[in-house]
Amino acid sequence: MSDDRFTALWVESTANNQFDQRIIERSIDDLPEGDLLVDVRYSSLNYKDALSASGNPGVTRNYPHQPGIDAAGVVIEDKSGRFAAGDEVIVSGYDLGMNTAGGLGQRIRVPANWAVALPQGLSLKETMIIGTAGFTAALCVGKLLHMGASPSDGPVVVSGATGGVGSFSVALLSHLGFQVAAVTGKLEQSEWLSSLGAQQVLDRNTLSEPNKKPMVKPQWAHGVDCVGGEILSNIIKSLQYSGSVAACGMTGSPSFQSSVFPFILRNVNLLGVDCVELPLSRKEENWQALATTFKLPKLDAMAETIGLDQVPEHLTRILNGHAVGRYVVDMQS
Numbered sequence: 001m002s003d004d005r006f007t008a009l010w011v012e013s014t015a016n017n018q019f020d021q022r023i024i025e026r027s028i029d030d031l032p033e034g035d036l037l038v039d040v041r042y043s044s045l046n047y048k049d050a051l052s053a054s055g056n057p058g059v060t061r062n063y064p065h066q067p068g069i070d071a072a073g074v075v076i077e078d079k080s081g082r083f084a085a086g087d088e089v090i091v092s093g094y095d096l097g098m099n100t101a102g103g104l105g106q107r108i109r110v111p112a113n114w115a116v117a118l119p120q121g122l123s124l125k126e127t128m129i130i131g132t133a134g135f136t137a138a139l140c141v142g143k144l145l146h147m148g149a150s151p152s153d154g155p156v157v158v159s160g161a162t163g164g165v166g167s168f169s170v171a172l173l174s175h176l177g178f179q180v181a182a183v184t185g186k187l188e189q190s191e192w193l194s195s196l197g198a199q200q201v202l203d204r205n206t207l208s209e210p211n212k213k214p215m216v217k218p219q220w221a222h223g224v225d226c227v228g229g230e231i232l233s234n235i236i237k238s239l240q241y242s243g244s245v246a247a248c249g250m251t252g253s254p255s256f257q258s259s260v261f262p263f264i265l266r267n268v269n270l271l272g273v274d275c276v277e278l279p280l281s282r283k284e285e286n287w288q289a290l291a292t293t294f295k296l297p298k299l300d301a302m303a304e305t306i307g308l309d310q311v312p313e314h315l316t317r318i319l320n321g322h323a324v325g326r327y328v329v330d331m332q333s
């Protein structure tokens with residue numbers, strides 16, 4: 001392949017609003033304008049990639065499209081002067097992989113201020129084991145800590161626990177000394193969740209039942225919610241006094257119901273988390289934390305490494321809620 005050609009996942013709309021995924025060869029001349037051209041070494045799979053690759057207009061409006069909201073690689077050129085050729089960088093969030101050609105291609109061209117220099121203490125591959133999911137888990141846990149959460153407060157509940165954000169949240173909270181209760185629809189993964197540090201594994205159904213009471217017995221000191229809907233409603237109702245829940249996802253439902261009672265009678269906090277438009281300086285801080293105080297001892301065990309040709313089948317599993325943990329894509333395999 002000549003130097004300006006590269007391989008990428010390509011999503012096209014076909015008849016009847018269907019979306020077809022295949023691996024194609026592209027030219028760097030087809031990439032959008034931008035200062036920073038990156039040789040992508042690793043990418044990762046996230047729920048949002050599954051939405052983009054299946055035609056979700058809330059994520060990607062224009063097809064055909066090269067998805068991938070995560071990329072880690074080596075700078076080929078940077079016209080802005082911020083990076084030198086050969087520098088190692090992470091690009092995630094902003095418009096990457098949404099309507100801008102993303103990290104599931106061996107080349108991306110983006111604004112230089114979308115990139116973070118690889119922090120000392122992490123390899124390119126490790127940053128993609130973490131990826132957007134682990135990065136978001138760190139933001140959730142960081143917000144809980146910012147609110148004063150401490151292991152002595154009691155158990156922290158994590159929903160969507162076998163997913164990317166959920167599994168990283170379980171592992172990170174446990175690493176920081178918290179007791180973790182993992183809520184999952186995949187009880188067969190209980191042993192794996194325990195190996196990540198969950199002290200309790202709960203069937204998703206026990207938290208999915210609608211409950212008309214505005215509050216129930218306080219059970220959780222804090223929470224990380226990846227699914228929204230009834231589960232988020234039930235977590236809010238069962239937080240202890242001054243508890244906080246970081247809400248970051250919607251795999252169950254984008255909406256939820258609550259009265260104001262938990263907020264005004266139990267002083268609880270609902271914390272919003274967004275990793276996409278976070279200012280670059282905050283992204284740099286979060287990556288620093290992930291490379292130091294939040295660095296998990298067994299990062300390698302958190303993800304399965306796959307090749308680009310295996311991406312379509314894994315995106316389908318993610319979309320159907322059957323995936324477990326994280327998937328790193330080796331873009332050179």
Ligand SMILES: NC(=O)c1ccc[n+]([C@@H]2O[C@H](COP(=O)([O-])OP(=O)(O)OC[C@H]3O[C@@H](n4cnc5c(N)ncnc54)[C@H](OP(=O)(O)O)[C@@H]3O)[C@@H](O)[C@H]2O)c1
Pocket residue numbers: 045046047048132133136159160161162163164165166183184185186204226227247248249250251252253273274275276318319320321322323324325
């Ligand atoms: N706010 C942000 O900046 C941000 C960043 C990253 C991700 N997110 C969002 O966070 C969520 C999780 O992302 P992810 O990458 O971790 O996804 P993921 O790896 O696909 O994990 C999602 C998990 O949600 C659970 N789940 C799936 N379908 C469900 C349903 N119908 N009802 C209840 N639970 C269900 C499953 O876990 P169990 O089987 O264990 O229950 C699944 O493994 C997504 O909504 C994503 O868009 C937001």
